[in-house]
Amino acid sequence: xxxxxxxxxxxxxxxxxxxxxxxxxxxxxxxxxxxxxxxxxxxxxxxxxxxxxxxxxxxxxxxxxxxxxxxxxxxxxxxxxxxxxxxxxxxxxxxxxxxxxxxxxxxxxxxxxxxxxxxxxxxxxxxxxxxxxxxxxxxxxxxxxxxxxxxxxxxxxxxxxxxxxxxxxx
Amino acid sequence: xxxxxxxxxxxxxxxxxxxxxxxxxxxxxxxxxxxxxxxxxxxxxxxxxxxxxxxxxxxxxxxxxxxxxxxxxxxxxxxxxxxxxxxxxxxxxxxxxxxxxxxxxxxxxxxxxxxxxxxxxxxxxxxxxxxxxxxxxxxxxxxxxxxxxxxxxxxxxxxxxxxxxxxxxxxxxxxxxxxxxxxxxxxxx
Numbered sequence: 593x594x595x596x597x598x599x600x601x602x603x604x605x606x607x608x609x610x611x612x613x614x615x616x617x618x619x620x621x622x623x624x625x626x627x628x629x630x631x632x633x634x635x636x637x638x639x640x641x642x643x644x645x646x647x648x649x650x651x652x653x654x655x656x657x658x659x660x661x662x663x664x665x666x667x668x669x670x671x672x673x674x675x676x677x678x679x680x681x682x683x684x685x686x687x688x689x690x691x692x693x694x695x696x697x698x699x700x701x702x703x704x705x706x707x708x709x710x711x712x713x714x715x716x717x718x719x720x721x722x723x724x725x726x727x728x729x730x731x732x733x734x735x736x737x738x739x740x741x742x743x744x745x746x747x748x749x750x751x752x753x754x755x756x757x758x759x760x761x762x
Numbered sequence: 763x764x765x766x767x768x769x770x771x772x773x774x775x776x777x778x779x780x781x782x783x784x785x786x787x788x789x790x791x792x793x794x795x796x797x798x799x800x801x802x803x804x805x806x807x808x809x810x811x812x813x814x815x816x817x818x819x820x821x822x823x824x825x826x827x828x829x830x831x832x833x834x835x836x837x838x839x840x841x842x843x844x845x846x847x848x849x850x851x852x853x854x855x856x857x858x859x860x861x862x863x864x865x866x867x868x869x870x871x872x873x874x875x876x877x878x879x880x881x882x883x884x885x886x887x888x889x890x891x892x893x894x895x896x897x898x899x900x901x902x903x904x905x906x907x908x909x910x911x912x913x914x915x916x917x918x919x920x921x922x923x924x925x926x927x928x929x930x931x932x933x934x935x936x937x938x939x940x941x942x943x944x945x946x947x948x949x950x951x
Contacts, residue, residue, distance in 0.1 A: 596934070632937045632938055635941040637909045640905060640909040642887060642890075643910065644805065644911075647804075647808060650804075652801075653800040653821065654822070656792065656796040656800070657793070659825050660793065663829050
């Protein structure tokens with residue numbers, strides 16, 4: 593099958609000049625009718641050229657300033673993301689190291705943890721029977737019934753948080 | 763994205779320019795290049811994708827990637843061909859993604875082509891758009907670059923990342939397919 597023709601350019605020129613089909617040289621018209629390559633050109637090229645003309649009538653493209661601005665914003669966002677990537681990686685490594693160190697030290701720290709737990713249990717055992725007495729003393733002084741054990745626990749938990757906020761506000 | 767007025771854009775531009783991010787072109791040069799190429803590129807994207815909304819998205823993306831690309835352009839033609847190459851790659855990526863997760867059916871796709879002003883919809887235009895949707899994306903790109911933009915074989919090759927020597931044959935095949943589709947729609951010539 594032939595893929596090109598020596599008269600291809602003549603056909604293209606006639607179409608581009610607007611001579612095809614009515615004002616075309618009869619000899620070229622006969623050739624186009626007989627040649628598969630040129631017939632395809634005569635079918636396809638005017639249709640695409642019309643479509644191109646129609647495309648120019650479509651809504652205008654966005655303003656260059658808008659496209660530029662969006663590109664700037666996006667480039668800045670990407671730069672920020674790229675800058676944050678190493679920080680996130682370092683944080684992940686730090687957390688991994690902390691976990692590894694904790695696991696590595698666990699056998700050595702375990703007796704101390706057990707000791708601290710036993711101490712806390714002893715303190716609990718010592719404090720619980722006396723809690724009722726302390727509570728009655730507070731009731732006697734303030735005239736209010738205060739459940740002393742939950743109050744003491746809540747104070748111990750909240751104190752560092754309140755201290756943190758007090759210091760950071762300063 | 764919300765509609766922006768020109769005053770908004772100017773204000774945002776002023777804010778942005780205070781801390782410009784490095785792009786591969788200054789704003790003045792970009793605006794001149796954009797004004798020379800945007801309409802042609804949008805027409806190309808719109809006809810190759812068959813979807814004017816997608817064409818608008820790809821237009822923005824194409825210019826963004828163009829601005830971020832670190833290239834030394836020998837000439838205006840080289841710069842322009844690079845722009846079209848980025849656009850063609852984006853279109854190809856889009857078609858590849860759509861093949862994996864088809865979200866738009868062929869009928870919807872043709873429907874989106876019809877969402878345009880009635881004045882533009884000549885019968886021949888409608889036939890051509892319908893026929894173009896049945897071509898492979900590369901065939902559409904080849905035909906549009908060759909016959910709507912009048913690009914040379916070398917320019918087409920640069921824009922599509924193909925060998926110059928293969929353009930003639932590829933163009934012949936694409937033209938043949940489109941011609942037979944159009945003749946099937948009653949195009950005598």
